[in-house]
Amino acid sequence: xxxxxxxxxxxxxxxxxxxxxxxxxxxxxxxxxxxxxxxxxxxxxxxxxxxxxxxxxxxxxxxxxxxxxxxxxxxxxxxxxxxxxxxxxxxxxxxxxxxxxxxxxxxxxxxxxxxxxxxxxxxxxxxxxxxxxxxxxxxxxxxxxxxxxxxxxxxxxxxxxxxxxxxxxxxxxxxxxxxxxxxxxxxxxxxxx
Amino acid sequence: xxxxxxxxxxxxxxxxxxxxxxxxxxxxxxxxxxxxxxxxxxxxxxxxxxxxxxxxxxxxxxxxxxxxxxxxxxxxxxxxxxxxxxxxxxxxxxxxxxxxxxxxxxxxxxxxxxxxxxxxxxxxxxxxxxxxxxxxxxxxxxxxxxxxxxxxxxxxxxxxxxxxxxxxxxxxxxxxxxxxxxxxxxxxxxxxxxxxxxxxxxxxxxxxxxxx
Numbered sequence: 001x002x003x004x005x006x007x008x009x010x011x012x013x014x015x016x017x018x019x020x021x022x023x024x025x026x027x028x029x030x031x032x033x034x035x036x037x038x039x040x041x042x043x044x045x046x047x048x049x050x051x052x053x054x055x056x057x058x059x060x061x062x063x064x065x066x067x068x069x070x071x072x073x074x075x076x077x078x079x080x081x082x083x084x085x086x087x088x089x090x091x092x093x094x095x096x097x098x099x100x101x102x103x104x105x106x107x108x109x110x111x112x113x114x115x116x117x118x119x120x121x122x123x124x125x126x127x128x129x130x131x132x133x134x135x136x137x138x139x140x141x142x143x144x145x146x147x148x149x150x151x152x153x154x155x156x157x158x159x160x161x162x163x164x165x166x167x168x169x170x171x172x173x174x175x176x177x178x179x180x181x182x183x184x185x186x187x188x189x190x191x192x193x
Numbered sequence: 194x195x196x197x198x199x200x201x202x203x204x205x206x207x208x209x210x211x212x213x214x215x216x217x218x219x220x221x222x223x224x225x226x227x228x229x230x231x232x233x234x235x236x237x238x239x240x241x242x243x244x245x246x247x248x249x250x251x252x253x254x255x256x257x258x259x260x261x262x263x264x265x266x267x268x269x270x271x272x273x274x275x276x277x278x279x280x281x282x283x284x285x286x287x288x289x290x291x292x293x294x295x296x297x298x299x300x301x302x303x304x305x306x307x308x309x310x311x312x313x314x315x316x317x318x319x320x321x322x323x324x325x326x327x328x329x330x331x332x333x334x335x336x337x338x339x340x341x342x343x344x345x346x347x348x349x350x351x352x353x354x355x356x357x358x359x360x361x362x363x364x365x366x367x368x369x370x371x372x373x374x375x376x377x378x379x380x381x382x383x384x385x386x387x388x389x390x391x392x393x394x395x396x397x398x399x400x401x402x403x404x405x
Binding site for chain 1: 251
């Protein structure tokens with residue numbers, strides 16, 4: 001782990017410890033009830049992708065609100081590069097809000113600004129087993145996390161896409177989110193300092 | 194580093210607000226297709242039932258987790274239920290204990306939260322307006338109804354699909370009902386919530402037998 005990454009990781013831990021905290025079980029139960037309701041509301045039982053989209057949209061709204069608290073409490077300066085933003089998401093944001101220890105590394109693909117974020121513990125997935133069939137095959141149960149990441153980054157000028165590549169609820173060995181940066185928004189206003 | 198079973202309160206508050214919004218949006222959008230003249234009232238009732246139902250589900254499931262670790266035998270007493278809600282449940286869901294617990298004759302309890310976390314994003318109440326729910330619960334779930342506030346006007350109170358204070362209170366009362374149902378399965382209890390003009394939120398647990 002680089003010195004910069006170590007600093008980010010420490011900042012994430014400090015930010016989590018200094019904030020108000022509630023039960024991860026309550027969090028998981030609430031999320032489970034909502035996902036269950038969304039699945040029950042599907043007009044077509046096989047339209048699982050609709051739930052994925054709803055969770056993503058919900059996450060974007062949450063992320064656009066959490067970024068304010070992140071900016072105030074995380075102690076991390078504004079990110080200037082995609083790599084710094086990826087570090088901030090994986091090492092500070094996920095730790096600060098979800099108490100998740102994650103790793104991040106760039107993908108070795110020519111022409112992409114993409115990163116792989118991996119984490120073993122997922123507080124949303126406590127008590128969850130997906131039944132065989134369309135849900136296990138097509139539902140990204142924790143897709144709200146992808147939405148939160150994209151929504152938060154969008155508020156600070158980073159255009160990004162986040163998608164699950166692997167999910168332990170589907171039997172994979174690790175949870176993996178691919179974070180792909182598409183560009184940056186030009187700032188349209190000045191902030192007095 | 195092992196997970197210590199905690200997450201940030203702000204992300205949990207945001208998630209619960211999204212749940213409430215999901216229910217409100219679902220019913221207001223469906224209601225707009227309705228040709229019934231009194232669709233406003235019907236929308237309100239459906240929102241209440243939807244929020245209460247999800248709250249009940251959350252409360253029931255949460256009780257399994259919380260009570261699993263409580264060394265208690267048999268049925269809880271009303272004071273025991275109220276203390277548990279004021280300390281354990283509030284800590285679990287809101288990260289703090291209730292601010293005040295008032296009681297009358299060990300049968301009527303009022304839990305007062307001076308700064309209810311889930312209403313922080315809502316405008317402060319002004320003047321004499323008071324937000325209130327009335328959710329009756331007696332001898333199980335069948336026959337339960339959501340009573341409209343006297344004098345409340347859904348059309349002027351609700352603006353489109355945006356959740357209002359009362360939605361938050363109804364959902365929270367639903368959670369309490371689900372939680373307490375497991376602890377106090379055979380007794381009668383009436384649970385309701387008020388937001389007063391000092392912006393204090395009060396949750397009333399009324400264990401008096403209902404008047405026939």
